[in-house]
Amino acid sequence: MSWQYVLELIQNILITQTGIPSLEWGHVVMILIAFFFLYLAVAKGFEPLLLLPIGFGIFLVNFPLVPLMGLNPEGHPHLIQYFYQYGVESEIIPCVIFLGLGAMTDFGPLIANPKMLLIGGGAQLGVFITYIGCLFFGFTLKEAASVGIIGGADGPTTIYLTAKLAPQLLGANALAAYSYMAMVPLIQPPIMRLMTTPEQRKIKMRQMRPVSAREKLLFPLIGAILIILLIPMVAPLLGMFMLGNFMRESLVVKRLTDTAQNSLMNIVTIFLGVSVGATMQADVFLSWKPLMIFGLGLIDFVVCTFGGILTVHLMNLFLKEKINPLIGSAGVSAVPMAARVAHSEGLKADPNNWLMMHAMAPNLAGVIGSAAAAGMFIAMFQ
Amino acid sequence: MRFRQLLIWAMTAVFMIAAYSSAWAAFGDDVEKPKPVFKQEGTDWVTELVPRGKSVPIQIRFHVDGGVLTNVSGTDFADADKPNINWKNYRSGYFLLEIVPSTSGGEVTLALSSNYFTSATDIWGFTERKTKTWGTLGIKSTTVKGEPTVINSVVRDGSVLDEDGAADGKIQIIIGPRDDFWGYALGTLVIRFFGVFMVLGILMIGMLLSGKVFESIDAKKKAAVPVPAPAPVHHEPEAVEPEPIPVEEIPADVAAAIGLGIHLYTNGGRNLRLSDDGMKAAAVALALHLQKTSGTEV
Numbered sequence: 001m002s003w004q005y006v007l008e009l010i011q012n013i014l015i016t017q018t019g020i021p022s023l024e025w026g027h028v029v030m031i032l033i034a035f036f037f038l039y040l041a042v043a044k045g046f047e048p049l050l051l052l053p054i055g056f057g058i059f060l061v062n063f064p065l066v067p068l069m070g071l072n073p074e075g076h077p078h079l080i081q082y083f084y085q086y087g088v089e090s091e092i093i094p095c096v097i098f099l100g101l102g103a104m105t106d107f108g109p110l111i112a113n114p115k116m117l118l119i120g121g122g123a124q125l126g127v128f129i130t131y132i133g134c135l136f137f138g139f140t141l142k143e144a145a146s147v148g149i150i151g152g153a154d155g156p157t158t159i160y161l162t163a164k165l166a167p168q169l170l171g172a173n174a175l176a177a178y179s180y181m182a183m184v185p186l187i188q189p190p191i192m193r194l195m196t197t198p199e200q201r202k203i204k205m206r207q208m209r210p211v212s213a214r215e216k217l218l219f220p221l222i223g224a225i226l227i228i229l230l231i232p233m234v235a236p237l238l239g240m241f242m243l244g245n246f247m248r249e250s251l252v253v254k255r256l257t258d259t260a261q262n263s264l265m266n267i268v269t270i271f272l273g274v275s276v277g278a279t280m281q282a283d284v285f286l287s288w289k290p291l292m293i294f295g296l297g298l299i300d301f302v303v304c305t306f307g308g309i310l311t312v313h314l315m316n317l318f319l320k321e322k323i324n325p326l327i328g329s330a331g332v333s334a335v336p337m338a339a340r341v342a343h344s345e346g347l348k349a350d351p352n353n354w355l356m357m358h359a360m361a362p363n364l365a366g367v368i369g370s371a372a373a374a375g376m377f378i379a380m381f382q
Numbered sequence: 383m384r385f386r387q388l389l390i391w392a393m394t395a396v397f398m399i400a401a402y403s404s405a406w407a408a409f410g411d412d413v414e415k416p417k418p419v420f421k422q423e424g425t426d427w428v429t430e431l432v433p434r435g436k437s438v439p440i441q442i443r444f445h446v447d448g449g450v451l452t453n454v455s456g457t458d459f460a461d462a463d464k465p466n467i468n469w470k471n472y473r474s475g476y477f478l479l480e481i482v483p484s485t486s487g488g489e490v491t492l493a494l495s496s497n498y499f500t501s502a503t504d505i506w507g508f509t510e511r512k513t514k515t516w517g518t519l520g521i522k523s524t525t526v527k528g529e530p531t532v533i534n535s536v537v538r539d540g541s542v543l544d545e546d547g548a549a550d551g552k553i554q555i556i557i558g559p560r561d562d563f564w565g566y567a568l569g570t571l572v573i574r575f576f577g578v579f580m581v582l583g584i585l586m587i588g589m590l591l592s593g594k595v596f597e598s599i600d601a602k603k604k605a606a607v608p609v610p611a612p613a614p615v616h617h618e619p620e621a622v623e624p625e626p627i628p629v630e631e632i633p634a635d636v637a638a639a640i641g642l643g644i645h646l647y648t649n650g651g652r653n654l655r656l657s658d659d660g661m662k663a664a665a666v667a668l669a670l671h672l673q674k675t676s677g678t679e680v
Contacts, residue, residue, distance in 0.1 A: 114589035121579040128575045135567055140414045141435035165437070168413060215596045219589070226588050230581045365582065372581045376574040381437050 057277020
C-alpha cells in the first residue's frame with residue numbers, strides 16, 4: 001500500500017462521505033437562521049415550546065448529505081420525512097394539538113357573554129386583507145390564503161391550512177405565526193392606544209354571570225353542531241377541539257383529559273416542531289417568498305388587532321352597556337397572551353379595572369373565528 | 383424591549399426590500415400550473431385537470447357541431463406567445479383545438495361544458511391574428527340547474543380566430559376559458575369574511591338562547607329549594623350588651639394579620655406585587671391565623 005493510495009483513499013472519503021465539500025453558503029445562512037430562532041426561544045423565551053424544536057429542525061436539515069428529509073435509495077422516507085409525512089402532511093398533528101387545546105380551554109367567559117363571538121369574527125379582518133395583499137404581490141390563491149391565516153394567530157390552524165393548501169410555505173408560515181404570537185405584547189399595545197381614548201380604556205365591564213357545569217358540558221356539543229353544519233371542512237380541527245373540551249367538562253375521563261392536555265400535547269409538539277423546521281432547507285427557503293411572508297404576517301397581525309378593536313367600537317354604537325375596546329385586540333386567538341395584553345393595558349389606564357376574564361371571551365372567539373376562516377378557505381379551494 | 387423593537391424594525395425593513403424586489407423578481411415555481419390530461423369520448427374530447435386555486439380535478443368537455451374535432455391539447459402559457467394577457471384570468475389554462483369543418487371555409491359551433499364554469503365564464507382567443515389581439519370569441523352561455531354550464535361559440539375556417547388564417551378545410555384555434563381573477567378574488571373575499579361573521583353570529587344566537595334556557599332552569603331550581611322556617615323568637619328578659627374587648631387584649635400579631643387583610647382587600651395585593659395565587663395564599667394564611675389565635679370561625 002503506497003502513500004499515494006492512502007492519500008487517494010482519504011481524499012475519496014473526504015469528498016464522498018463527509019459533508020464538508022458539499023457545504024454551500026445557503027447551508028451556512030440557514031444554520032445561522034436556526035441559531036437565531038434557537039436564541040429567541042432559549043434566551044428570550046419567545047414561544048420556546050415551538051421555536052426550539054423548529055429551530056433545531058432547521059439546524060439539522062441544513063447540513064449537506066444528511067439522511068433526514070426525503071427518501072432513501074430504496075424509496076423509504078428518512079427519519080424526519082416520516083414525522084412530516086405521517087404527522088403534518090396527513091394533517092394529524094394539528095388536529096391532535098386542537099384536541100389538547102380543547103382539553104385545556106374553559107369556555108366559561110365566552111358562554112357567559114356570547115356577544116364576544118362577533119369580536120372574534122372582526123379580528124379575522126387581517127386574514128382577508130392579507131389574502132388580497134399576497135395576491136397583489138404575486139402569490140397564488142392557495143398561497144395567499146395560507147399566508148393570510150397567520151394573522152388569526154393560531155399556530156395549529158396555520159399549519160393545518162398551509163399543509164393542505166401550500167405545503168411549500170409550511171416552514172415560513174409556521175415560523176411567522178409563532179414568532180408574531182410571541183411578539184403580541186409588543187405589536188398590539190401601540191395599536192390599542194392608537195385606536196382608543198383614555199376614557200374608553202377606563203370602561204369597566206359588569207361582572208359576568210356564573211356559568212353552570214351543565215352549560216359548559218353542552219357547549220362543545222351545541223358549538224360543534226352549529227359550526228360543522230355550516231362549515232363541514234372545519235370538522236377535523238373543531239371536532240377535535242370540541243372533543244377535548246367535552247372530555248374536560250364531563251369530569252368523568254380525567255385521565256384522558258390529563259393525557260390530552262399534557263403528555264400527548266407535548267409529544268406531538270416535538271414532532272410538529274422538528275418536522276416544520278425540517279421543511280426549511282436552504283434550496284427551498286432562501287428566496288424572497290419567506291421574507292415577504294414575514295412582512296405580510298406582521299401587517300396581518302396589525303390589521304387583525306385593528307379589526308377586533310374596530311368591531312368593539314361598532315358594537316358599542318348599539319349596546320347600552322359599553323364594552324371596553326381594549327378587549328377587541330384579544331380577538332386574535334393567541335391564547336391567553338392577547339387577553340393578558342388587553343388586561344395589562346386596562347390596568348395601565350385604571351389600576352382597578354380587571355379585564356382578564358372579559359378579554360378571555362373574545363380570545364376564545366378568535367380561536368373559533370380563525371378555524372372558521374380556515375374552513376372557509378379550504379371549502380373555497382375544494 | 384429595545385431588542386424587540388429592533389427586531390420589528392428589522393423585519394419591516396426586510397419586508398420593504400422584499401416588496402420592492404418582487405416588482406421584478408421571478409416569484410418561484412409556478413406550482414399551480416394546470417396539467418391537463420385528454421381523452422376522446424366518441425366525437426367529444428374530455429380533459430381532466432386541477433385548475434389554479436383548486437385542490438380537486440375538474441372536467442371540461444369539448445364538442446363541435448358542423449365538423450369533426452380531431453385533437454385537443456394543452457398549450458403552454460409561454461408557448462402561446464400572447465403578450466398582454468394576464469394568465470391569472472385563465473385558471474384552467476389554454477387549449478389548442480384542431481377541427482375539420484364539413485366544408486372548406488365552413489362554420490363550426492364549438493361547445494365547451496363543465497361544472498367548473500359559471501355564468502360569468504367567457505372564452506377568449508385571438509380576435510386579430512396579425513396584431514395578436516386577444517379577446518372574447520362572442521359566446522352564448524347556457525346554465526341549467528344540476529347540469530354543467532355550456533358555452534357555445536361559432537368559428538369559421540379561415541377567420542381571424544383560425545391560426546393558419548386560410549380557408550383550407552382545417553381550423554386550428556387557441557382558446558382559454560376566462561374568469562376575471564380579481565373579481566373572483568375580491569368577491570370571494572367579501573363573501574367569506576361575512577361568512578365567518580354569519581357563522582359566529584349563528585353560534586352567538588344559539589348560545590344566547592341556550593343561555594336563557596339554562597338561566598331559567600337554574601332560577602326555577604333555586605326557587606324550588608325550600609326556605610328554612612325562621613327560628614322561634616325567644617324573648618330575652620333583658621338584652622345583654624356585649625362586653626367591649628379591651629384594646630390591650632388584641633395581640634400584636636392578630637392586629638398585624640387584620641391589617642394585612644384590610645390592605646389586601648383595599649389594594650388587591652398589587653402594591654405587594656402578589657399574583658392572584660399569592661393573594662389567595664395570603665388570605666388563607668390570614669384566615670387560619672385568626673381562627674387559631676382568636677378561636678373565631680372565619
